[in-house]
Amino acid sequence: xxxxxxxxxxxxxxEGDTVTLNCSYEVTNxxxxxxxxxxxxxxxxxxxxxxxxxxxxxxxxxxxxxxxxLFSILNITAxxxxxxxxxxxxxxxxxxxxxxxxxxxxxLTIIP
Amino acid sequence: xxxxxxxxxxxxxxxxxxxxLSCEQNLNHDAMYWYRQDPGQGLRxxxxxxxxxxxxxxxxxxxxxxxxxxxxxxxxxxxxxxxNPTAFYLCASSLNxxxxxxxxxxxxxxxxx
Numbered sequence: 001x002x003x004x005x006x007x008x009x010x011x012x013x014x015e016g017d018t019v020t021l022n023c024s025y026e027v028t029n030x031x032x033x034x035x036x037x038x039x040x041x042x043x044x045x046x047x048x049x050x051x052x053x054x055x056x057x058x059x060x061x062x063x064x065x066x067x068x069x070l071f072s073i074l075n076i077t078a079x080x081x082x083x084x085x086x087x088x089x090x091x092x093x094x095x096x097x098x099x100x101x102x103x104x105x106x107x108l109t110i111i112p
Numbered sequence: 113x114x115x116x117x118x119x120x121x122x123x124x125x126x127x128x129x130x131x132x133l134s135c136e137q138n139l140n141h142d143a144m145y146w147y148r149q150d151p152g153q154g155l156r157x158x159x160x161x162x163x164x165x166x167x168x169x170x171x172x173x174x175x176x177x178x179x180x181x182x183x184x185x186x187x188x189x190x191x192x193x194x195x196n197p198t199a200f201y202l203c204a205s206s207l208n209x210x211x212x213x214x215x216x217x218x219x220x221x222x223x224x225x
Contacts, residue, residue, distance in 0.1 A: 001171065031210030031211065032210060034213060034214070041200075041218050041219045042202070042216040042217060042218050042219060043155075043202075043216050045213045045214075045215075048211070048212075048213055050211055088154060088155065090155075090214070092210050092211075095210070096162070097162055097168065098143060098162065098206075098208050098209075098210050099157070099160060099168075099170075100143075100145055100157070100160070100206070101157060101171075102147065102154050102156075102157070103154050104153060104154035105153070105155075
């Protein structure tokens with residue numbers, strides 16, 4: 001069974017802090033890893049990672065993948081209250097019959 | 113506008129009744145997925161489909177059924193066999209090429225009364 005594990009489950013920090021969210025996975029025929037942000041209802045897409053060691057960056061958010069150690073991290077620098085959300089990691093696996101498996105999510109709370 | 117539409121947003125069901133959640137997309141995506149999300153939890157995969165007339169069970173398929181008669185539509189039926197159906201249900205779609213993001217609907221919140 002494909003497995004995606006995120007840590008920590010919950011994190012509370014002060015505005016301006018830097019946070020690192022973790023995602024490890026065990027899947028058959030890895031294709032790509034996706035990060036999403038979920039504030040209320042529909043998750044919104046952040047990053048897609050397919051190659052090891054290549055950092056993806058968008059403003060204060062960045063992410064990197066390690067396919068040898070089977071994990072990814074999502075970094076958020078200079079956090080703001082608007083960053084408060086659940087961050088979801090997902091892995092696409094299989095060929096021709098792609099399956100999208102999500103982790104449990106990390107609930108990030110930013111205190112003003 | 114292109115997108116993925118779920119309906120209804122809120123649904124109430126009496127115990128013992130079947131109920132069907134709608135998911136429609138006009139993105140020309142091959143793959144469609146149904147997830148269940150409980151409070152404080154991540155997304156758990158119920159069913160997924162890559163092509164018309166074909167679908168696979170996810171991790172928690174028991175008590176649910178789906179159909180994929182059209183590329184655009186992937187309805188989910190929550191049957192009376194599902195013992196704890198109260199949850200938030202999310203539908204997603206993607207191009208099914210392994211290297212594209214999945215897009216989500218706004219979800220349906222099902223409550224059993």
